[in-house]
Each structure stands twice: as structure tokens, then as C-alpha cells.
Amino acid sequence: MEQLQLGGIYTRDDLEAIFGGRRMRGIARASRGPFVLLYADPSKGRGHGYHDSLDAEEDEVGTVAYYSGEGQRDQGTQKLSDGNSAILNHREEDRDLLLFWAVGKVAGRDKKRHQYVGKFAIDQTRPYFLRADQGGDGERDVYVFRLRPVGEIARPPIDYMPVAIETTYTETHPGPLLDPIDEATSKLIELEQNSAKAFLRKATAEAVVERREGALVDRFEAFLGKQQHVAKRWFVSPRGQRSGFQTDLFDVTAQVLYEAKGKADRNSVRMAIGQLFDYRRSIEPSPLLAILLPEAPKPDLRELIESVGISLVYEANGSFVGWPVART
Incomplete structure (x- = not known):
């Protein structure tokens, strides 16, 4: 080439x-x-x-x-x-x-x-x-x-x-x-199915985590469907930008915004906290916030999540601990 x-x-x-x-x-x-x-x-x-x-x-x-x-x-x-x-x-x-x-x-x-x-x-x-x-x-x-x-x-x-x-x-x-937009805006869109299929023959660690996250969202969406809850996602355009962000999952029925991560480590939890607070600024009415993880995080990270007023939902034994999310 x-x-x-x-x-x-x-x-x-x-x-x-x-x-x-x-x-x-x-x-x-x-x-x-x-x-x-x-x-x-x-x-x-x-x-x-x-x-x-x-x-x-x-x-x-x-x-x-x-x-x-x-x-x-x-x-x-x-x-x-x-x-x-x-x-x-x-x-x-x-x-x-x-x-x-x-x-x-x-x-x-x-x-x-x-x-x-x-x-x-x-x-x-x-x-x-x-x-x-x-x-x-x-x-x-x-x-x-x-x-x-x-x-x-x-x-x-x-x-x-x-x-x-x-x-x-x-x-x-x-x-x-x-010119950049003057105000942040948001739009509720359909939650398309993620792809948990292994695209890479030589998968990188980052790619594996991304696929785990997508598969986790798919399983949680199916779980919500069995509870008669409607799942979508938000597309958020922050003030001063014309590009935007797609959130991971929004429980329309319970008005809960979820940020999913493929790992339950400290960096993932910190990132999820920041993303949720950033997204919430552009969404009206203000939703409840929750972090979705593939397993239970360490006690210190659970305390961190609780300290900022965010709920925790994680997968265990084929179900989701911490669901339903309650308004505190």
C-alpha cells in the first residue's frame, strides 16, 4: 500500500x-x-x-x-x-x-x-x-x-x-x-443489541473487556425485559459540542441510568462514576444513577460508590444483586 x-x-x-x-x-x-x-x-x-x-x-x-x-x-x-x-x-x-x-x-x-x-x-x-x-x-x-x-x-x-x-x-x-451548540441536549434512543462475538483472532485485553461489557449489558437488558421493564439508552450532546455520547443502558420504567463496565476494578469504578455524573447534567428529568458490574467489587469500592450516592448492581449466580434500584 x-x-x-x-x-x-x-x-x-x-x-x-x-x-x-x-x-x-x-x-x-x-x-x-x-x-x-x-x-x-x-x-x-x-x-x-x-x-x-x-x-x-x-x-x-x-x-x-x-x-x-x-x-x-x-x-x-x-x-x-x-x-x-x-x-x-x-x-x-x-x-x-x-x-x-x-x-x-x-x-x-x-x-x-x-x-x-x-x-x-x-x-x-x-x-x-x-x-x-x-x-x-x-x-x-x-x-x-x-x-x-x-x-x-x-x-x-x-x-x-x-x-x-x-x-x-x-x-x-x-x-x-x-458554531458549537449553546446548550447540552439529549435524546432517548433504542438500545440495539451489543455484539459479544469475538471479532479479533488475536484479542487484546482491552477488546476482551469491551466484549464482556457488551455481553453484560445484553444479559441485563434481557433480565429487565423479564421484569416488564423497558430498556433504552440516551444520546447526549454536551454544551459546546456537536458530537456526543451514547450511554450504556437506561431503565425507562424505573428511570435509572446505568453505566456498565467489563471489570470490577478501581479504574473502571472511577470512570463509571465520572461518566454518570457527566451524563446526568444533560438528562431531564434527572435519573437515578447506578453502576453495573460483572461481579461484586471489593468492599472499599462499594463504599466509594455508596459515598457519592450511586447505586451498585452486579451479576451473581445468574441474577443481579442490588436490583431493583431504590431512590435514597
Whole structure:
């Protein structure tokens, strides 16, 4: 991949010469090299129900980009096949995701120019969510993949970057950079199923913890469902930002906001406390706060959680100790 330069500008002819693959597809497995090429064009994509963004979300790990799956409106709800499958299974296929962003056309020609943004990988805990898209042929669901940058990335010029006009995860707007929002906002969204599947063949310790956390949230959601409780999550946009954060789980029935962790160690508990207090500032009415852990923490950490007025729920013997959370 020596021919490819971070931030470099290429046509599809240039990239086909380097990678091969299917030229007309927005998602293409390379025929030369272990890569999946992703093409984003905000100036065209929105008209087809696609809303891609490099700064769609932010959490304690870092920035999350959103990339819409393939499938035309007249084909109905998208499927996890072909190009969408290439994104979802890129780790298992030992392929890297390479993102290219449309930045205008070649002078005097009807041929697009694409900037190489960088290498990405699908988020291992929450790989995607479904977003409703209302088109001319009725409503359908679009897969939106949550991608994390791998190493440095080269951001396209501001003129070609979509910016959210509403502080939710559904609306983006191509155009110049807007001023930061003046107030924090929040939106209640559906709780998509996490993926506990082992994506990495050589899993890192961090990846294992992320998968444990996702699996824990899935089990707790199932537990709440058996208690006739509705589980969703909040998308929070802090004041001064247009990106935001997705909370782990919100018990709508009991009005309890949970922050889950894959480990019951001190660093995880400290992080959870800070996240909960940060999220609560943007949510009205103010929810109860609880930390969800895969096992009982040490007595000192239990005292720490109790001292700040947060509840503790942890898994033990197939159930959840500390539930239901009571208002103190």
C-alpha cells in the first residue's frame, strides 16, 4: 500500500489500479490486498438516506465515525450481506477498512476526487445500529456502522464535512462548520443489541473487556425485559459540542441510568462514576444513577460508590444483586 498517502487525493481509476475491486460500489473488497474500500460522499448520500460522519460520537475510548451501509431505497430494508457483510466481518476476513471521502471533481471532467482519510475498524462492542429512513417508497431500515480510527486520520476540508444540524445521531448536514451548540441536549434512543462475538483472532485485553461489557449489558437488558421493564439508552450532546455520547443502558420504567463496565476494578469504578455524573447534567428529568458490574467489587469500592450516592448492581449466580434500584 506504498502508493497510498494519508490525505492524498485519488480518482476511482487511481484506486482501481492500486487495489482492483468493483469500481461502481460504495463498499468494495479489494482484489489486490487485504482491504475493504469505503467511499463516502455527503453531497450525494443524504438524498439516498445515507448520513456519514467522522465525528458522530465520542466516548471514553475516543471518536466514533458513522458509515451507512449499502442498499438503495427501492430495495427496501438493507441486509447484512455483500458490502455490509464485508464491513461487519472485516476482522474475521483479516481485511482493513480504508475510508475515502469525496472532495469535489476533477477540473473540467465529471469524475470525482476522493481523499484518503485513513484506516478504520468496526467497534467491537456495538458494531452498528439501525436507523429508520423515510424515502419515496416508504420507510426502511439502514445499517449504520460505528467505526473507530486506527492510527492517524486526515480530515477532509471543512467544505466537504457534514455537520449535525440537530444534536441527535440521525441528522447531518453538508456545508461549512457551524458554531458549537449553546446548550447540552439529549435524546432517548433504542438500545440495539451489543455484539459479544469475538471479532479479533488475536484479542487484546482491552477488546476482551469491551466484549464482556457488551455481553453484560445484553444479559441485563434481557433480565429487565423479564421484569416488564423497558430498556433504552440516551444520546447526549454536551454544551459546546456537536458530537456526543451514547450511554450504556437506561431503565425507562424505573428511570435509572446505568453505566456498565467489563471489570470490577478501581479504574473502571472511577470512570463509571465520572461518566454518570457527566451524563446526568444533560438528562431531564434527572435519573437515578447506578453502576453495573460483572461481579461484586471489593468492599472499599462499594463504599466509594455508596459515598457519592450511586447505586451498585452486579451479576451473581445468574441474577443481579442490588436490583431493583431504590431512590435514597
